[in-house]
Amino acid sequence: MREDGDGPGGARGVGRRQVLGIGGAFGLMAAAGLSASAALARRPPVTGAELRSAVPLPPAFQVPLPVPRVLAPAGTSGGADRYEITQREATLEILPGVRTPMWTYEGTFPGPTIEARRGRPITVRHRNDLPVPTVVHLHGGRTPASSDGYPTDLVLPEGWPGTAHGSGHGSGHGSGHGGHGGHGHAQGSAHGSAHGMSDPRAAPTRLTHEYTFPMEQRPALLWYHDHRMDFTAPAIWRGLAGLQIVRDDAEDALGLPAGPRELPLMIADRAFAADGSLAYPSLDPSLRERPGVREPYLAGVLGDVILVNGAPWPMHEVDAARYRLRVLNASNARHYDLEAVGDDGRRLDLVQIGADQGLLAAPVTHRSLPVAPAERYDVIIDFSAVPVGGRVRVVNRLGSGRTRDVMAFRVARRAADDSRVPRVLSADLPQWRRSDAVRVREFSFRAGRMRGGHGWLIGGLPFDPARSDVTVRLGDVEVWRLVADVHHPVHLHLAGFRVLSRRGGPPLPHDAGLKDTISLRPAESAEIITRFDGYRGRYLFHCHNAEHEDMGMMANLEVI
CATH class of the missing domain: 2.60.40.420 (Cupredoxins -  blue copper proteins)
Known part of the structure; x- marks a missing residue:
């Protein structure tokens, strides 16, 4: 087995050792780093503080359950389906008799559900009629990097200051400028100057972007949501989330309830x-300049x-x-x-x-x-x-x-029921073994200081889109050891994984199957195994506590 980080470095001349280790830098974490330590010290599953509503709330179990509508394709050709979604403001009745302004996909919350078939490609053309830039990530999708929704590949609204590079349909290959710089470029305007970063590989587009999803993946429930750098949490909170279901003939034949x-x-x-x-307690309620x-x-x-x-x-x-x-x-x-x-x-x-x-x-x-x-x-x-x-x-x-x-x-x-739950559900789960791994990496997810403020760090570092953190070879199997201070749900883009262990012992019963998000409990270590197949390009892994994510708990993954 090769040593950690023995693979090639990423772009821009970053060195060969790409591991984010568990090192001595974590004297930075803990109470001295966060005056929110009282929140962190609560019983483990409660990571955060609760907002209290200022309107009367309805009694439970009286409002009927809505089922999100299934979006019809805008067109079909060449064995592929094409969808169109407009991101726009809408006023909805979430609480009975109360009107709530929201940011939506197609005017609803959740957004419309997309039903896809395994092996049948789809394209989704998103139009941004919201007042701020957006990015769409298909969570759980095996997606080419240009359509994965990297946080700086913004879709800029009409009239947004700065210059977007690339075509109006968002090929994902434009040059782009900015990042967190706040110097009048598309990305800088999008994120303000709080972090002073730039991303030379950003690929923003103006008004629309066409995302391509090959659907070469197992049938599963996926979801799509906003992934704009620094502002993912408030954008999802305002309503930018919807479902995508992948189906195939083998699952249809199982006889499950349908x-x-x-x-x-x-x-x-x-x-x-x-x-x-x-x-929502945003520092900048307009979500234009100051994140957090x-x-x-x-x-x-x-x-x-x-x-x-x-x-x-x-x-x-x-x-x-x-x-x-x-x-x-x-x-x-x-x-x-x-x-x-x-x-x-x-x-x-x-x-x-x-x-x-x-x-x-x-x-x-x-x-x-x-x-x-x-x-x-x-x-x-x-x-x-x-x-x-x-x-x-x-x-x-x-x-x-x-x-x-x-x-x-x-x-x-009472009703007839001819459904069943077969003893064998699937035979196509990957059988990676620990001995297949070409390297083992270790990552810590901890609170710490970030450019003079409070942050959440991976391996002691806050997210920087211009830095290459981890480089893997297409097709390699790796084992990752993950360590947490408090509760962190860790999500890996592109690749599904299996949970190998928790705290040195066996996985928990709910760890079964192929996952893309693992819930690390406080002071817990876990091991996952995955094969980086599918596509080359720049991806992410991050905590999916959305506030942690916005405050630095993301890292770059380069598949070469």
Whole structure:
């Protein structure tokens, strides 16, 4: 096995040793580095501070569960589908009787769902009619680098100051300028001068960008969201998130619950100001110049309203039958530990059939299921033993007060059910072995000082788009050891991975399958194994606590 960082360096003459290690620089972390240490010292799953809504909140389990509409292709040709999405402001009724201005994909929250088939390419043309630059990342997508939504590959709105390079359709190969420089270029204007950085490889476009997704990947629940550098957290909070589902014939043939008995559930917390708008503690509410949040919220922003598919604590009528629940935690920082509880107090099994990157080899049964920000779980729940009229509440064991409730199901009728949960779900999971790895790398995810302020660091360094952090060879298998101070959900772009160990022991039951996000618990180390295949180019790995991400907890990954 080669030593850490033995591979070639990245672009711009960066040296050969690319490892972000666990070194002595971390005297910087901890309480001295963050006056938000009180927030960090809370019980482990609560990383952040909670905003309190200033409007009356509705009772739980009265609003019907919405199901996001499926977006129809704008055109089909040559075995590929083409979609068009406009990012625009809209005023929506999230709380009953309350009007809330939001930033949206196609005027809805969540945005419309895209249904894709494995091996059938799609293009999505995004038009930015919002007042600030945006970037779209397909989370979980095996995507060419030019369409992965790198944080400086901005789509600039009409009239935004600066010059965008590249075509109006966003080929992703324009030269671009700026970064965090704030010197009048497209990127500098986008990010202000808080960090004083530039990115010579940025590829901004004006008004539109066409993202290409080959869909050469396993069937899975993916999601798309804004990924603009320094401003990802408030942009997602304002509504820039939607689902994308990849399907294939093999999964269709399994006999899993389908049609109205397959429900996507995007769970997200929010808080509301007195005027009905979304409350969020941005230092610059215009999201134009100064990134970051007020000091009490440096560890993450939590809301006091739990939304599912954009509705507060909704209720959904079901048959007495099996249902497939495709769960996404789209919260900025809130963790959930979900359980399904009947009126009689009995817990229903949550039978996990899939993870972030698709089906497991075989089902895993849970009584409760921890879900970190950006994680997805595909679960079967069987309502057949619940009496007609009975209710099953989905609760968050990590919540308190109103945030303990998530949603509820009411069994409306007896019904035939020909669905099944096969013992073998998938035979195409990669079987990488530790002995296949050409190198082992170590990364620490910790709080620290960042250019004179508070930040969140990987290997002691805050994100810099102009720096090459890790270089890997296309096709190489690597083992990564990840170490956390507090709770960090770590997301790897491009490549799915398997969890090898936690704290030197075996993975946890919910670690099964192929993942792209792992929830590191406080003071925990974990090992993951992956093969970097698919595409060459510049990608990212980062914490998906969105406030941590905006405050430096990202690193560059160059696939060569």
